[in-house]
Structures are given as structure tokens and as C-alpha cells.
Amino acid sequence: MDVYLMPHNVPSKVDFSYPRHLRSVAAAFGLLRYCQRSTNLFGRELCFEFFSLHTSHLSLTKSFKNMAWSIRSKADGSGGLDSSSMNSANSAFATVIGQTGDWDILSAALAVVVVEGIGALMYKASLPLNNIFTLHVDSIRFEELGNYDLLKGRSLPVFRFILRQVSLLFLEWLLQEPAFEIFSQCVRGMSAIRGRGIHYLHTLKAANVPAELIKNGQDRVIDASLTLIRERAKLKGELLRALGGAKASASLLGVPLGHNSSFLQGPAFAPPRIREAIWCGSTNSSTEGGKELKDPRVLTDVGDVPVQEIRDCAVDDDRLMNVIGESVKLVMEEDPLRPLVLGGDHSISFPVVRAVSEKLGGPVDILHLDAHPDIYHSFEGNIYSHASSFARIMEGGYARRLLQVGIRSITSEGREQGKRFGVEQYEMRTFSRDRHLLENLKLGEGVKGVYISVDVDCLDPAFAPGVSHIEPGGLSFRDVMNILHNLQGDVVAADVVEFNPQRDTVDGMTAMVAAKLVRELTAKISR
Numbered sequence: 001m002d003v004y005l006m007p008h009n010v011p012s013k014v015d016f017s018y019p020r021h022l023r024s025v026a027a028a029f030g031l032l033r034y035c036q037r038s039t040n041l042f043g044r045e046l047c048f049e050f051f052s053l054h055t056s057h058l059s060l061t062k063s064f065k066n067m068a069w070s071i072r073s074k075a076d077g078s079g080g081l082d083s084s085s086m087n088s089a090n091s092a093f094a095t096v097i098g099q100t101g102d103w104d105i106l107s108a109a110l111a112v113v114v115v116e117g118i119g120a121l122m123y124k125a126s127l128p129l130n131n132i133f134t135l136h137v138d139s140i141r142f143e144e145l146g147n148y149d150l151l152k153g154r155s156l157p158v159f160r161f162i163l164r165q166v167s168l169l170f171l172e173w174l175l176q177e178p179a180f181e182i183f184s185q186c187v188r189g190m191s192a193i194r195g196r197g198i199h200y201l202h203t204l205k206a207a208n209v210p211a212e213l214i215k216n217g218q219d220r221v222i223d224a225s226l227t228l229i230r231e232r233a234k235l236k237g238e239l240l241r242a243l244g245g246a247k248a249s250a251s252l253l254g255v256p257l258g259h260n261s262s263f264l265q266g267p268a269f270a271p272p273r274i275r276e277a278i279w280c281g282s283t284n285s286s287t288e289g290g291k292e293l294k295d296p297r298v299l300t301d302v303g304d305v306p307v308q309e310i311r312d313c314a315v316d317d318d319r320l321m322n323v324i325g326e327s328v329k330l331v332m333e334e335d336p337l338r339p340l341v342l343g344g345d346h347s348i349s350f351p352v353v354r355a356v357s358e359k360l361g362g363p364v365d366i367l368h369l370d371a372h373p374d375i376y377h378s379f380e381g382n383i384y385s386h387a388s389s390f391a392r393i394m395e396g397g398y399a400r401r402l403l404q405v406g407i408r409s410i411t412s413e414g415r416e417q418g419k420r421f422g423v424e425q426y427e428m429r430t431f432s433r434d435r436h437l438l439e440n441l442k443l444g445e446g447v448k449g450v451y452i453s454v455d456v457d458c459l460d461p462a463f464a465p466g467v468s469h470i471e472p473g474g475l476s477f478r479d480v481m482n483i484l485h486n487l488q489g490d491v492v493a494a495d496v497v498e499f500n501p502q503r504d505t506v507d508g509m510t511a512m513v514a515a516k517l518v519r520e521l522t523a524k525i526s527r
């Protein structure tokens with residue numbers, strides 16, 4: 001679209017031939033020309049033919065510009081960003097974010113607010129100059145209908161116009177790589193920190209609760225949480241030892257944690273749903289191989305780590321991860337109990353495996369079924385992300401071998417990290433070739449045993465739609481059963497993670513799938 005701006009409506013007292021003003025005009029257009037030269041940097045083409053402006057838009061930046069324009073016109077009405085226009089802009093953003101949950105949009109919106117704020121301040125500062133230089137938009141040549149039709153027939157202060165263009169260039173620069181990436185990383189980092197419970201701490205601090213009191217309160221809540229698990233584990237342990245005859249027995253430990261997911265937090269609600277499905281009357285209490293789940297020598301339950309209650313006291317993730325690990329160790333303390341952990345998002349596997357390995361005094365072999373390798377060094381600035389748990393496990397030396405099966409969403413970082421840690425990554429695209437090997441695994445010899453981590457999204461979404469990350473092309477339920485049933489090795493602990501009840505079908509199909517995974521893992525563990 002071309003916009004022609006012709007000098008018009010210039011206040012009579014202004015004489016354009018007056019050198020001082022001419023110098024200013026020259027300086028202003030010098031700035032525009034400077035922008036023109038540097039536009040290649042921004043991937044944007046500007047072409048000036050005296051007062052004529054041609055822009056070719058990227059569709060992405062165009063839509064952000066539309067946002068910029070609509071906010072700007074609000075600001076225009078009152079001659080700057082006053083509180084009412086800011087409020088409406090705020091609520092507009094809140095709605096967008098509320099509906100999409102998309103932090104990229106927040107980043108873009110923040111960019112707009114920053115640019116607009118600077119623009120508004122600069123505009124206020126330049127008001128006297130604007131009175132001197134006012135241009136009238138006489139004609140607009142449309143190649144396409146664009147935002148500039150707003151200008152038609154209006155008197156425009158020239159400095160304001162220039163400021164707008166510079167603001168838009170800055171905004172476009174912000175929206176390009178790598179600036180946008182850096183900016184959105186910062187925003188994501190901020191939101192991740194907020195999501196990790198620090199806001200509770202801020203609330204407590206803002207209310208002037210002394211640090212000592214906060215710490216004591218946190219200690220007591222954590223103590224109570226661990227006591228609950230310790231005492232239940234003790235009772236189940238006593239019972240099994242009294243009954244005798246069990247060398248290893250699965251004990252459920254729920255970890256309702258969802259805030260380390262990069263997408264949806266629904267897995268925090270999974271443990272009670274899985275328990276409900278395990279005991280659902282539509283099936284029976286026998287595993288496929290004939291083990292009786294109602295026999296406490298096969299399966300017991302020590303309850304949930306009260307993750308939300310602990311986080312509600314502003315406990316950070318370093319400490320929370322330790323509490324999860326401590327809980328796992330409390331179960332392992334009570335021979336013959338072995339932890340079968342119900343997630344939660346996949347971030348919980350790190351503290352669980354760490355605890356298992358520390359308690360047993362050495363590394364384990366891990367069979368990890370998942371659509372994703374979850375081995376980013378950190379994801380969106382979060383080292384405890386559900387997409388980074390296996391990086392933490394491998395760094396810590398808690399696993400000798402890590403076999404990842406079902407992989408079909410992997411980035412170059414996932415592959416590089418896999419190589420770096422010597423991970424055996426079996427991808428879905430070669431599953432038919434690898435099937436024989438995977439259905440005849442022998443693991444855990446020469447180490448402390450085998451740990452099995454099952455992310456429900458290893459399954460094709462046709463079998464398990466109730467997950468946060470729908471990734472087509474996965475394993476069938478029977479593929480997973482064959483791998484598990486035929487695996488040879490001493491399974492010391494296991495987890496089933498990433499079931500998201502908020503995405504399940506109304507009849508709870510994925511809950512049944514997750515429950516059956518738990519039931520068959522129980523059969524695998526108990527002896």
C-alpha cells in the first residue's frame with residue numbers, strides 16, 4: 001500500500017522556507033531514510049519516494065500491527081495512554097490470554113504495550129513541535145486495504161507520524177528472531193517462576209509475615225506430609241511382613257503435580273482418577289497373568305504426596321522435589337514395598353528415580369515409554385520441566401542404560417542430548433524393525449534393577465486421548481503390553497505419568513488405560 005503525505009494545512013505562521021524548520025524536516029526524513037536502510041535487518045521493505053511510503057508486510061507482523069493500531073487509536077482519543085485506555089487494553093489482553101493460554105500472544109501484547117508506552121511518552125514530549133509541523137493526508141493510493149486508510153483526510157502531526165513509524169519498526173524488530181525469541185523467553189521465564197509457586201511467597205512477604213515464621217510453617221507442613229506417608233507405609237509394611245511370602249510388592253504413591261508441564265496442568269488431577277479406574281466394577285481385580293490385586297502382597301497404597309498443599313505454603317521446586325524423593329524413600333524403607341508412582345506430569349520421574357537410585361546405592365536401567373525424549377537441558381527456562389526430567393536423571397548418574405521407546409516428537413536438541421548421554425532412542429518410524437528386540441528385553445543385570453517410566457502419550461492417541469500432548473503415530477496398547485510382559489529384569493520401581501483427566505473422553509477411557517498400565521506394572525513388580 002502506498003501512502004502519500006502532502007504538506008497541507010500548515011499553520012500560516014510557519015514558513016517552510018525558514019532554514020531552522022527545514023533543517024528539522026530534513027532531519028526527520030533523514031531518520032526515516034536511516035530506518036529504510038536498516039530495514040533489511042528487520043526483513044521489512046520500506047521504500048520512500050518523497051512523502052510516499054510503501055510497506056510490504058509479513059502476515060504475522062501485520063496481525064500484530066492490527067493490534068498495535070487498535071490500541072493506538074484508543075490512545076489517540078485521549079492524546080496519550082491514559083488509565084482508561086490502558087485498562088481496556090489490559091482487559092483485552094487478559095481475555096486473549098485467558099482464552100488461548102498462549103504466552104506468545106502475551107509476549108506480543110507486552111511488546112505492543114512497551115512500544116506504545118514509549119511512543120506515548122515521546123509523543124507527549126514532542127507536542128509543541130507537533131503544533132508547528134502538521135501534515136494533511138491528501139491522497140492514499142491503495143494497493144491493498146490496510147491500516148493506513150485510518151489516516152485518510154486527517155491532519156497528522158509529522159513528529160507523531162515519524163514516532164509511529166519508528167515504534168512500528170521497533171515492534172517489528174521485536175517480533176523477529178532472535179529478539180522476539182529472547183523477549184518471549186524472558187516472559188516465559190517470568191511466567192514459569194510465577195507458575196512454580198513463588199507468587200505465594202510474594203503474597204506472604206507482602207503481608208509482612210516474617211521469614212522465620214514462613215520457614216517454620218513450611219517445615220511443619222512438610223513434616224506432616226511425610227508423616228502421613230511414613231505411617232501408612234509402615235502399616236502396610238508391617239502387614240506384609242506379618243503375612244509373609246512376598247519378596248516384592250507394589251505400593252501406590254500418588255504425586256499430583258502438574259505445574260511443570262509446558263502445556264496443560266491436568267495431570268495434577270490424575271491419581272484419584274487412576275485409583276478409581278483400578279477398582280472399577282466394569283473389570284475385575286485380576287491382572288492378565290492372573291495376579292490378584294486385592295491381595296496386599298501384590299498391591300497396597302500409601303496415598304498421595306500433598307503437592308498442592310505444600311506448594312500453597314510457598315515451598316519452591318528444589319524443596320518440593322526433595323519431598324517427593326523423601327516420600328519414595330519412605331516407601332522403600334518398608335521391605336518388601338516397592339513404589340509404583342502415579343503422576344503427575346513427567347517432571348516427577350526425576351526425583352523418583354534419584355531417590356530409588358540413592359536408596360539402592362547405585363544406578364538402575366530405565367525403560368522409558370514416551371512420545372517425547374524429555375531430555376532438553378531445560379525447557380522454557382525450567383530445569384524441572386516435564387520435558388527435562390531425563391536430562392536431570394542422566395546428569396545425576398542415576399541410570400546406566402536409558403531406553404526410550406515410542407519416540408515420535410523429537411527435536412535436534414533431543415537427539416544431541418540423547419547422544420551426549422548415550423541414550424538408546426527407539427523411534428516409532430523404525431518400530432516395526434525394532435519390535436522383536438523391544439519385545440524381548442533383558443535389563444538391570446549388573447546394576448540395582450530396572451525402573452519403568454510410562455508416559456501415557458507413548459500410546460497412539462486413538463488408544464489414549466486423555467493426554468496433554470496428542471501425538472499421532474504411537475504404540476498400540478498391545479505393543480506396550482508385549483514389551484512389558486516379556487521384559488526380563490527385577491523391576492524395583494515404576495511410574496505412570498501424563499494422564500490428563502481434563503482431556504479424557506466422557507466415559508474415562510484413558511483413565512482405564514492408565515489404570516491397566518498400573519495393574520500390569522503391579523504384576524511386573526510383585527513377586
Ligand SMILES: NC(=[NH2+])NCCC[C@H](N)C(=O)O
Nearest residue numbers: 346372374386387455469498
Ligand atoms: N512428558 C511430556 N509429555 N513431554 C512433552 C514435551 C513437549 C515439548 N513441547 C517437546 O518439544 O518435547
